[in-house]
Amino acid sequence: MSDTSLGTETDRWNHHPGRVALNPLFSWPPRPMAVLRWYAAYWLVVSTTTLAVALAFAFYWLLLPPLAEMQTWAPGWMLHVWLANLIPHCTLAGVLHLWLYRWRAQEKRFKFDPRDPATDNGSFTFRNQVHDNMFWTIASGITLWTVAQWLVFWAMANGWAPVIHPRENPVWFVAMFPVLVVWSSFHFYWVHRLLHVPVVYKRAHALHHRNVNVGPWSGISMHPLEHLLFYTNFAIHLVLPSSPIHVLFHGYMQSVHPIFSHSGFEQLYVADAKRAKMGDFFHQLHHRYFECNYGTVEMPWDRWFGSFHDGSEEATRETRARKTQMYT
Template identity: 25%
Template structure:
């Protein structure tokens, strides 16, 4: 009984930490969209349709389920750490300076690769209903959809943590920064309004995704699978051909419509 009580306390601690990060990110992005920059964000809305309170309640409900799955995986991760199977470290001097500097970018690139291929796999007809259907109930997503997963998808997303911590050495601070970057980026991609500046798709930053990039995925399902970067979609031919046009429409105040094309896809591929 004492062991079970300790496990329950550990589970609760993991749940509270993940809940805190989820609430901070989703609340912050929601406030930016609906209050702080409301007029500007309304002019950059990607879809004409707006999410209802029913949609938001569903997203929060499934996000709580996801946090429960993450907490369970957190217990497993803690046990693996106690057994010495994870490569997380607390002293910067344990590894060279160059690794401490590049480990966060390396981690983000690895997570993006993991996300692209697992995300694309979940769209296979044999897997979609069991893994990814819940997330796509958010046809017009909000920041609260960041963790709106089924148990299967939550498990697939959650096991990245113990897998990567067992494979590469990471300082605890780097890992914590990565977790916050991941949830804030997730909330931004589901914001429904385009945060990124007009010049984003015309320069070197075009290798990074935008809110429009991911919003189109929610509208059309098959394509734009990337999380942080656009390169996997471009290498694999899964990026929507009129993505840049839709981005320009959003920053110019024109709603994106997946069923009609008011402009030629061949034209206006940048925002210049």
């Protein structure tokens, strides 16, 4: 990529929402109303966070067997856990892809990058970006996500992981949901930094970064080594008391959420109106410039550790300089 300013490159973007906004909880001086608005936008409206909560409760009742059945390895309950992951992920990614890219229902409104998914491109498995992403998402991502949950459920069922019931400890049951968001953000940042170490990047993470122009199936399209590292964050359930509902929520949050954050569009546009926020400009910048924004907007890890890109031309120059230092 030529060393042009973000402003010049932005001219080739259909939509650019301006500067990145981080969680105001960590700003100084304190901004209590901004903090309330921030968390209300995640927990009190339709969002990927509340969608993950709803999916966790729904599939807990619809498909998940009692923990007692998980004390021994058996195809029945293991298949149910796999289906609880496969069905919502493929349904959401598939429908969103059809809406945005096959039916072009909102054309290019709110699309960050005007290009379509790549076809006849040897960089991708099957020479097709969407087919590549679907293969790695299902064959590796959903498989290893499910294996991690099998291990946690088995440990819970055998008394080797602490389990809580919402009726017995309702306060901690509710608190565990935001705790998992913070934990996942922390874990993701440091695993992501590791994945950008050149030797690990070339061996594993480069597969995900084929997707400069991301789409709904790009979210967890990764190399198996990256999935193994990514899903080690389920280990928190071996330490902190949680319930099977939390384990399901944790999986949906970190695996279904990327469907929308990698959609390539900032907004879902239906019936000539904005209906929901989808894309994540913060992470879109990471896919464009690589060596920045390793974490999430929920926590200021990138600001604290010097890898934050706010969408400005100055941040673009700093990111490119850092990338040159790392790869030369």
